[in-house]
Amino acid sequence: MESLGGDRFAQAMTAALLPFGANTAGEVAARLIPASLRGSYSVWGDARYSPWLRKFGVFEQTIFGIGIFAALAFVLTRDWDKPMSKLSLVLVGALLL
Numbered sequence: 001m002e003s004l005g006g007d008r009f010a011q012a013m014t015a016a017l018l019p020f021g022a023n024t025a026g027e028v029a030a031r032l033i034p035a036s037l038r039g040s041y042s043v044w045g046d047a048r049y050s051p052w053l054r055k056f057g058v059f060e061q062t063i064f065g066i067g068i069f070a071a072l073a074f075v076l077t078r079d080w081d082k083p084m085s086k087l088s089l090v091l092v093g094a095l096l097l
Contacts, residue, residue, distance in 0.1 A: 005077070068095050 006014070019025065072095050075088055084092075 005080075071095055 072092060075091055075095070079088075
């Protein structure tokens with residue numbers, strides 16, 4: 001996050017909010033809570049409450065598109081005030097193919 005220009009607050013919020021999308025608490029709770037109690041409350045580790053796991057747990061082409069877009073955003077913004085090196089231009093060209 002820092003390399004994309006985020007300050008300390010943005011870094012802390014990213015670290016704090018990302019586990020909500022992956023339902024980290026639900027997955028941990030599903031492993032710690034007895035099976036008899038888990039059957040009553042399906043929120044623990046339920047796929048409906050895990051949008052990131054559901055999206056990236058199955059093979060889809062969207063995953064590659066998001067990864068390529070993130071790589072392009074990183075390469076194009078990491079040295080915003082400097083001219084791009086030849087290696088960066090080659091990488092951008094390869095990612096666009």
